[in-house]
Amino acid sequence: MLWVKAFHLLFVISWFAGLFYLPRIYVNLAQTQEPGAYDCLIGMARRLYRFMTPLAVLSLVFGLWLMVGYGIGLTSGWMHAKLLLVALLIAYHLICGRMLATFERRANQRGHRYYRWFNEAPVIILTIVLILVVVKPF
Numbered sequence: 502m503l504w505v506k507a508f509h510l511l512f513v514i515s516w517f518a519g520l521f522y523l524p525r526i527y528v529n530l531a532q533t534q535e536p537g538a539y540d541c542l543i544g545m546a547r548r549l550y551r552f553m554t555p556l557a558v559l560s561l562v563f564g565l566w567l568m569v570g571y572g573i574g575l576t577s578g579w580m581h582a583k584l585l586l587v588a589l590l591i592a593y594h595l596i597c598g599r600m601l602a603t604f605e606r607r608a609n610q611r612g613h614r615y616y617r618w619f620n621e622a623p624v625i626i627l628t629i630v631l632i633l634v635v636v637k638p639f
Contacts, residue, residue: 502570509563516560517627519553520590523597524620530604531613539607546601557594561587578639586626586633593622 526546533539564587567573573580603609632638 502567505563505566505570509560509567512556512560512563516553516556516594517623519549519556520593520597520623521620523549523553523601524616527600527604527616528613528620531609531611531616543605546604550598550601553594554598557591561591577637579633579637582639583630583633586630590623590626593626 523546526542526549530539530542530546533542568580575581575584600609
């Protein structure tokens with residue numbers, strides 16, 4: 502089970518690196534006026550999103566494996582809260598994909614400040630998830 506936990510943590514950390522960095526690329530896309538820089542940033546964002554998606558799936562697979570292996574049921578309040586936050590992270594990931602499609606069409610209507618604030622959501626969710634998993638407050 503420790504190997505499963507190690508791989509779960511590896512994939513979660515890697516996924517979060519992408520969740521932290523992709524919106525930062527969106528900040529730069531929203532600010533740039535130069536077509537060459539825009540195309541370069543779109544390429545970076547596209548490759549990052551394509552890489553992040555399997556990391557998200559592997560995080561979920563290994564997380565479910567841990568739940569089954571440790572027998573952590575849905576009777577724990579902290580697990581309910583964690584799973585809700587994981588669902589929000591999945592939604593955030595998918596929203597990032599829709600934003601990427603908007604940038605690829607060059608149809609973005611939002612400014613860089615919006616993406617700076619959008620970038621804070623995974624930090625907040627990660628903080629709460631860590632507290633739930635380590636402290637198990639309820």
